[in-house]
Amino acid sequence: MLTARQIKALRYYIGDVSGNQPFWSNGKAYVVLNALFFPGIAAEVSRAAEGKYLDPELLSDTLRLEELLRDLLSAFQSCTVSSPVKTFRVERMSDFSLCRSRKTTVSFTSTSTDGYLSSYSDRKGIALLEFLLHPGVPCIDVATELPHYAKPEEAEILLPPALCLDIEEAPLTEEHLAIKDSDGLPPQIRCVIRPSTILSPPERLERAVPEGSEAGMRVYEALNSGKRPSAEDITLYSNWKADFIANLFSV
Structure with missing residues (x-):
């Protein structure tokens, strides 16, 4: 049985949300949550080109984001199918x-x-x-x-x-x-x-620098507007999210 936190994270991921709080009311947060796992910004570019919205709010509090993703990842530890x-x-x-x-x-x-x-x-x-x-x-x-x-x-x-x-x-x-x-x-x-x-998780790295998430917010805003983000922001964001995801999987 999933915990209350795992259920909340799962509901959030599938878009079963309510209220008007900018982070928790986003019914399509999975667009950003999944793009974070891909290197560079190719995933973000393709999703923006499809008309999907990259919500900068998700990167505004990286500790909250990390907690959410850890709760969701932990749910898989006790879940499987009962038959093929x-x-x-x-x-x-x-x-x-x-x-x-x-x-x-x-x-x-x-x-x-x-x-x-x-x-x-x-x-x-x-x-x-x-x-x-x-x-x-x-x-x-x-x-x-x-x-x-x-x-x-x-x-x-x-x-x-x-x-x-x-x-x-x-x-x-x-x-x-x-x-x-x-x-x-x-x-x-x-x-x-x-x-x-x-896959077995790697050892924990140093925590990703906050400047990268701030650059990510600017990357999202640019792509949402049909513009190319600055090269500096692309590099900062790409490096940040690589470290962020590595830490997410680490022991």
């Missing part, structure tokens, strides 16, 4: 390329038992992913773990970052090729994936 299950995800090809090269999930990864949709107008360049989950694999069946689930139709099973993956390419059938991205193009690849365990 197959889930599906349509991923950005740019994100999947990094996932494939690392042989791990890069960020939190939302999957569904409900199969694919016919089109994905919010993503450009897509990969079809099918996950074969078995008992013991760290994952959260959201409908099972939350006392009240606002979106049961999504049939969501959430995977953690740094989950080791055995990835095997599979054929694209006519049915798969009928699925379209935002440009009306078919999937570039289909893969069957067998997750196993989470």
Whole structure:
């Protein structure tokens, strides 16, 4: 059973929020939470190009952000599926390329038992992913773990970052090729994936310098406005979030 803090973090991640407090009322905080796990700013650039909002408020209090992410990560320690299950995800090809090269999930990864949709107008360049989950694999069946689930139709099973993956390419059938991205193009690849365990965490590093999170807020503001952030802010933010995520996983 999840703790109250873990439940709060999980609800926040899936967008089950209320109130008007700038941080806690953000129903799409997952956009930023996941981008933090990717190196550089390519993930932020692609999401901004898709019209997604990068909320600077999430970086305004890094201790609060760290506490939230630690609570969410800790929830995976006690959660798995009760029997083998197959889930599906349509991923950005740019994100999947990094996932494939690392042989791990890069960020939190939302999957569904409900199969694919016919089109994905919010993503450009897509990969079809099918996950074969078995008992013991760290994952959260959201409908099972939350006392009240606002979106049961999504049939969501959430995977953690740094989950080791055995990835095997599979054929694209006519049915798969009928699925379209935002440009009306078919999937570039289909893969069957067998997750196993989470990578062992590294030793704790020095805490990331606060100037990097402040630079990140400026990066978000620039990208939200369709502008290119300054090179200095990109470097500061990229270095900061690399240290921030390393510390998040450290013992």
